Amino acid sequence: MTSEPAPRNASNPTATAVTVIGLGPMGRALAGALMTTGQRVTVWNRTPGKADDLAARGAVLAGSPAEALGQAQMAVLCVVDDDAVASVVEQAAGSANLKGLTLVNLTADSPARTRTLADQLGTHGITLLDGAIMTPAAAIGTEATRILYSGPRQAYDEHRDLLAAFGGSAYYLGDGVAAAAIYDVALLSLFWTSIAGLTQALALTRAEGLQPEEFTPHAAAMSQLVTDLLPGLAADFAAERYSGSNSATIDSLAASLNHLRSAFTHSGVTTDVLDAISSVVENAVHAGYGADAPIRLADTLQR
Amino acid sequence: MTSEPAPRNASNPTATAVTVIGLGPMGRALAGALMTTGQRVTVWNRTPGKADDLAARGAVLAGSPAEALGQAQMAVLCVVDDDAVASVVEQAAGSANLKGLTLVNLTADSPARTRTLADQLGTHGITLLDGAIMTPAAAIGTEATRILYSGPRQAYDEHRDLLAAFGGSAYYLGDGVAAAAIYDVALLSLFWTSIAGLTQALALTRAEGLQPEEFTPHAAAMSQLVTDLLPGLAADFAAERYSGSNSATIDSLAASLNHLRSAFTHSGVTTDVLDAISSVVENAVHAGYGADAPIRLADTLQR
Numbered sequence: 356m357t358s359e360p361a362p363r364n365a366s367n368p369t370a371t372a373v374t375v376i377g378l379g380p381m382g383r384a385l386a387g388a389l390m391t392t393g394q395r396v397t398v399w400n401r402t403p404g405k406a407d408d409l410a411a412r413g414a415v416l417a418g419s420p421a422e423a424l425g426q427a428q429m430a431v432l433c434v435v436d437d438d439a440v441a442s443v444v445e446q447a448a449g450s451a452n453l454k455g456l457t458l459v460n461l462t463a464d465s466p467a468r469t470r471t472l473a474d475q476l477g478t479h480g481i482t483l484l485d486g487a488i489m490t491p492a493a494a495i496g497t498e499a500t501r502i503l504y505s506g507p508r509q510a511y512d513e514h515r516d517l518l519a520a521f522g523g524s525a526y527y528l529g530d531g532v533a534a535a536a537i538y539d540v541a542l543l544s545l546f547w548t549s550i551a552g553l554t555q556a557l558a559l560t561r562a563e564g565l566q567p568e569e570f571t572p573h574a575a576a577m578s579q580l581v582t583d584l585l586p587g588l589a590a591d592f593a594a595e596r597y598s599g600s601n602s603a604t605i606d607s608l609a610a611s612l613n614h615l616r617s618a619f620t621h622s623g624v625t626t627d628v629l630d631a632i633s634s635v636v637e638n639a640v641h642a643g644y645g646a647d648a649p650i651r652l653a654d655t656l657q658r
Numbered sequence: 659m660t661s662e663p664a665p666r667n668a669s670n671p672t673a674t675a676v677t678v679i680g681l682g683p684m685g686r687a688l689a690g691a692l693m694t695t696g697q698r699v700t701v702w703n704r705t706p707g708k709a710d711d712l713a714a715r716g717a718v719l720a721g722s723p724a725e726a727l728g729q730a731q732m733a734v735l736c737v738v739d740d741d742a743v744a745s746v747v748e749q750a751a752g753s754a755n756l757k758g759l760t761l762v763n764l765t766a767d768s769p770a771r772t773r774t775l776a777d778q779l780g781t782h783g784i785t786l787l788d789g790a791i792m793t794p795a796a797a798i799g800t801e802a803t804r805i806l807y808s809g810p811r812q813a814y815d816e817h818r819d820l821l822a823a824f825g826g827s828a829y830y831l832g833d834g835v836a837a838a839a840i841y842d843v844a845l846l847s848l849f850w851t852s853i854a855g856l857t858q859a860l861a862l863t864r865a866e867g868l869q870p871e872e873f874t875p876h877a878a879a880m881s882q883l884v885t886d887l888l889p890g891l892a893a894d895f896a897a898e899r900y901s902g903s904n905s906a907t908i909d910s911l912a913a914s915l916n917h918l919r920s921a922f923t924h925s926g927v928t929t930d931v932l933d934a935i936s937s938v939v940e941n942a943v944h945a946g947y948g949a950d951a952p953i954r955l956a957d958t959l960q961r
Binding site: 463465466467489501503526528531533534536537538540541542543544545546547548549550551552553554555556557558559560561562563564565566567568569570571572573574575576577578579580581582585586588589590592593608611612614615617618619621622623624625627628629630631632634635649650652653654656657658 | 766768769770792804806829831834836837839840841843844845846847848849850851852853854855856857858859860861862863864865866867868869870871872873874875876877878879880881882883884885888889891892893895896911914915917918920921922924925926927928930931932933934935937938952953955956957959960961
């Protein structure tokens with residue numbers, strides 16, 4: 356714990372004054388994890404009544420964002436969206452001196468707004484450390500937690516021991532403050548697109564009168580295959596190795612997608628997502644990439 | 659090997675007369691695997707010159723589909739598409755008596771055409787056992803092979819020892835002859851939709867100037883999460899357990915997708931696939947399923 360800093364405003368010098376703002380399921384889990392490791396935790400939520408169990412465990416309930424943040428050496432924000440973040444900061448900065456505060460923003464936010472927020476906070480002397488939580492609230496405090504951080508390295512190094520209260524694995528992505536938000540967007544788009552693939556597949560099996568239970572192990576094997584192939588495909592993309600093989604080219608994928616869409620249509624299952632993939636693939640064919648490997652598509656998505 | 663049947667037309671009673679039609683990379687791999695286990699293999703391909711290495715190993719080159727199939731007790735078809743299957747069967751049935759033949763069709767085909775083919779073959783006294791190969795040609799003959807079969811159980815039981823030459827795991831899906839084709843379509847749609855998710859994610863990280871190499875382990879972890887969640891989601895779908903949680907409802911997914919699409923657009927990466935998913939989700943919201951869990955979407959895709 357050599358990097359643990361002195362509290363800004365402490366009555367108990369062995370604990371750190373940490374504030375958690377936003378007490379949805381995730382915010383409550385984060386506050387609880389900090390309390391478990393012995394920090395003095397102050398909490399605030401826009402609507403009251405969310406902090407009863409935390410208060411029973413000794414958390415201080417602040418009456419306003421200014422009161423909550425004015426006491427803190429590090430503050431964790433986990434609110435509904437960017438607008439709520441901006442509102443909290445405005446309210447607090449209007450009536451408290453927040454110079455020297457590190458704000459760890461674990462709200463799901465966009466890369467662009469994260470950059471803007473870092474600049475705005477800078478004018479108040481606040482350092483933004485941005486974070487993206489990749490696991491559900493129930494995982495906080497356990498080995499399963501995965502949180503990505505980005506922002507000034509000094510702020511991360513200074514607070515990493517405190518942040519370890521959240522458990523599991525923390526990944527520092529670098530000084531570029533938007534990196535965690537970019538990863539968050541990229542990973543969520545991967546997650547939900549994969550889930551969309553699963554919903555399609557399940558819909559087709561049911562439409563054809565087959566049992567989802569029997570299909571499941573095969574779907575899981577296919578999903579595992581994607582997981583296993585992923586590092587190689589990403590490495591091909593990174594190295595721009597786009598030469599197609601006998602069995603997989605953008606041309607053969609175009610043909611395969613037509614076959615799949617026709618089978619879905621015949622079974623009475625909508626093809627919106629397959630149509631969109633097909634359109635991306637056809638664009639790549641028209642651009643002259645038909646003989647390339649499908650991972651080349653990642654290249655054609657950038658405008 | 660108790661279920662191995664007597665050859666229909668054998669000079670060597672310890673081996674079985676097997677024909678492989680279609681000598682692309684997959685067909686050649688299948689024929690090679692059969693030869694490795696000591697079967698007498700006859701091959702035919704529409705265009706000549708693909709069988710040289712097989713002939714060197716002792717395969718018989720037939721001069722026509724009729725000659726190839728007329729000698730066979732079991733025949734494996736692995737040609738380019740349904741039309742090629744139909745063409746081979748027509749040519750052969752026109753000049754040879756194929757009654758009693760089992761045709762194992764490993765051509766990628768549609769569920770509807772598989773049913774039609776089974777009926778057509780039936781008029782010639784041919785039994786169709788349909789199969790879907792879920793692994794690349796290089797895997798044939800190894801532990802990695804996964805092949806799904808459907809069709810009359812008797813035909814599968816009679817030939818399973820021969821089919822074991824292909825290695826790995828064989829799955830018999832039942833008497834409904836189209837089941838393997840349905841699984842094939844469903845699993846390929848899952849695979850390619852997941853890969854589309856990966857290409858998007860890689861495009862975003864590159865557009866934002868981040869290194870794909872650093873992103874890869876996080877993407878692999880997310881893909882593994884999908885694999886781990888899949889059986890539970892499929893079980894929820896099978897049991898029609900659609901109640902949403904605090905953290906995941908169709909409403910919250912709709913909001914999240916808008917956030918993702920906006921971030922992609924801001925980064926200059928096309929959103930075709932995310933737009934299509936969003937449209938599916940919005941339709942579910944409008945149909946009144948906003949408070950349900952996202953897996954309910956599988957239910958809304960059926961028209």
